[in-house]
Amino acid sequence: xxxxxxxxxxxxxxxxxxxxxxxxxxxxxxxxxxxxxxxxxxxxxxxxxxxxxxxxxxxxxxxxxxxxxxxxxxxxxxxxxxxxxxxxxxxxxxxxxxxxxxxxxxxxxxxxxxxxxxxxxxxxxxxxxxxxxxxxxxxxxxxxxxxxxxxxxxxxxxxxxxxxxxxxxxxxxxxxxxx
Amino acid sequence: xxxxxxxxxxxxxxxxxxxxxxxxxxxxxxxxxxxxxxxxxxxxxxxxxxxxxxxxxxxxxxxxxxxxxxxxxxxxxxxxxxxxxxxxxxxxxxxxxxxxxxxxxxxxxxxxxxxxxxxxxxxxxxxxxxxxxxxxxxxxxxxxxxxxxxxxxxxxxxxxxxxxxxxxxxxxxxxxxxx
Numbered sequence: 001x002x003x004x005x006x007x008x009x010x011x012x013x014x015x016x017x018x019x020x021x022x023x024x025x026x027x028x029x030x031x032x033x034x035x036x037x038x039x040x041x042x043x044x045x046x047x048x049x050x051x052x053x054x055x056x057x058x059x060x061x062x063x064x065x066x067x068x069x070x071x072x073x074x075x076x077x078x079x080x081x082x083x084x085x086x087x088x089x090x091x092x093x094x095x096x097x098x099x100x101x102x103x104x105x106x107x108x109x110x111x112x113x114x115x116x117x118x119x120x121x122x123x124x125x126x127x128x129x130x131x132x133x134x135x136x137x138x139x140x141x142x143x144x145x146x147x148x149x150x151x152x153x154x155x156x157x158x159x160x161x162x163x164x165x166x167x168x169x170x171x172x173x174x175x176x177x178x179x
Numbered sequence: 180x181x182x183x184x185x186x187x188x189x190x191x192x193x194x195x196x197x198x199x200x201x202x203x204x205x206x207x208x209x210x211x212x213x214x215x216x217x218x219x220x221x222x223x224x225x226x227x228x229x230x231x232x233x234x235x236x237x238x239x240x241x242x243x244x245x246x247x248x249x250x251x252x253x254x255x256x257x258x259x260x261x262x263x264x265x266x267x268x269x270x271x272x273x274x275x276x277x278x279x280x281x282x283x284x285x286x287x288x289x290x291x292x293x294x295x296x297x298x299x300x301x302x303x304x305x306x307x308x309x310x311x312x313x314x315x316x317x318x319x320x321x322x323x324x325x326x327x328x329x330x331x332x333x334x335x336x337x338x339x340x341x342x343x344x345x346x347x348x349x350x351x352x353x354x355x356x357x358x
Binding site: 024025027059060090092093129130132133135153155157 | 201203204209233234238240241273274309311312332
């Protein structure tokens with residue numbers, strides 16, 4: 001299986017250590033439940049994300065996202081589903097520098113060079129440091145990259161990852177939960 | 180004005196310092212916008228709260244709450260409003276120990292002794308340390324206290340404080356924003 005290449009146990013442990021080093025308390029049960037995904041591309045060092053989900057129900061969702069140095073969360077959007085307008089999310093950077101790409105005038109010389117960049121369409125670069133945040137409406141293509149790694153809090157409406165639409169047709173958003 | 184007794188500028192600065200000391204980045208604009216409330220009771224050392232609101236719209240809300248040592252957020256509940264079921268909230272402790280009181284079997288010898296305790300009805304004590312969290316449904320009376328101070332993240336549906344129902348009839352939930 002492609003997902004085994006992500007070595008999820010090691011990634012979970014590494015993500016928990018990064019969170020705790022930043023002063024974010026993580027219980028042992030939470031550390032064991034951190035989601036690890038390589039988006040089905042088999043190159044977690046380039047396209048990958050670790051997620052600690054605090055709460056996710058039909059009313060709201062909150063999580064921490066850990067990007068290891070060099071990782072990108074690939075371009076996607078959140079469509080309407082089940083009578084809702086689709087997921088709205090607020091990304092708030094806790095640690096590190098995040099390059100967030102949104103639709104708009106393409107930034108010349110963008111910092112990020114994602115794996116399979118030919119499938120990316122949003123190239124307007126926003127630079128977010130600790131304490132900076134940005135809210136992304138539904139149906140808005142977005143992706144982000146952390147050259148030196150980052151911790152990002154996400155506050156949002158319900159996360160229903162199975163409805164996410166990735167631009168790259170090879171992406172399958174399946175996270176490996178705890179074994 | 181009663182609210183002036185809370186010395187909101189000093190409380191704002193103190194809250195920002197506590198957040199930053201815990202590794203939570205706070206921009207200067209955010210620090211200046213921290214909400215300070217004594218719930219109209221004029222005794223912020225006993226009944227009071229400081230709030231850094233990250234986002235609050237009709238879809239979700241996220242904030243950090245700072246309790247100074249000895250402060251209590253008085254008993255209240257969140258009723259339905261404007262066709263919604265009312266506010267649901269998840270409290271997650273970031274730092275310190277929080278004593279959360281909910282309906283249920285009263286705890287003998289509770290830690291908290293709130294100001295105007297005769298107006299409190301929920302006495303089932305839950306002890307939450309860093310990394311612990313609890314989700315409170317609408318219409319559920321709750322209050323919390325931090326003997327040595329605490330930082331609590333709140334993830335929730337929209338906050339509409341003007342609809343909150345406090346048990347103590349003297350409470351007026353008016354926060355002092357920035358001058």
